[in-house]
Amino acid sequence: MLDPDTKKTYGVTSAVLAWLVFFSFLITFIVSVSFPLMNVGDPERDYRRALHMSLGVVTFIFVALRLLWWLKNPRPQAPKGMPENAYGLSRLTLLFLYVDVLGLGVTGFMNSWAMAYEVSFLGLFTLPVLSGWAVATTGYLHSVFLFFNNIMLLTYLIVFVYHALRYKVGFRRMLPGMHV
Known part of the structure; x- marks a missing residue:
């Protein structure tokens, strides 16, 4: 059963979705930095590229679900001692981070299709190919x-550390799904 957010705090559903986004993005990122360093034609490189694309699909789905859940539920009040505008800044920073991850997903799909790779989810199903993309453009995007x-992650950390120290709301707020 889905646990909705309240005016006081995020529900369990929000917390679970936030952690799923965090871990799926982290694993996708770890895989993404490993395969470009491998020799072209190495079967392990092809496996890791395919795994990266599958994990990218998972991350894209989790972020989309998290944003839909975020839009559907009421906005919790700022933690005690934190002004509403500071709380709004922390939520805006997180929103930009989520939207950026969606952009990474969309441009990742486009780049894969431009390079004539099928985007498959663990071999269970393959997304339809949308052709007509230029490799240089999609790779750049x-x-x-x-x-x-990277900028948004750094901004997120700076904003949340500043708020934790300035408003004494604790560092636990930096964890996915936490509202302390």
Whole structure:
């Protein structure tokens, strides 16, 4: 059963979705930095690329679900001692991070199709190929979203550490799904 958010806190569903986004993105990122360093034609490289795409599909789905759940539920009040505008900034930073991960997913699909790779989910099903993409354009866009992702992760950490220290709301708020 889905546990909705309340005006006081996030529900279990929000917390679970946030952790799923975190872990799926982390694993996708770890896999993504491993295969470009391998020799072209190495079967392990092809396996890791396919795994990266499958994990990207999973992450894309989790982020989309998290954003839909976020839109459906009421916005919890700011933690005690934290002004509403500061809380709004932390939520806006997280929103930009989620939207960026969606952009990474979309441009990842586009880049895979441009390079004539099938985007498959663990071999269970294959997404339909949308052709007509230029490799240079889609690769560039994917890199832009990745660069922006790094900026957003750094911004997220700075904002949450600042809020934890300035408003004494604790560092647990930085964890996915936490509202302390």
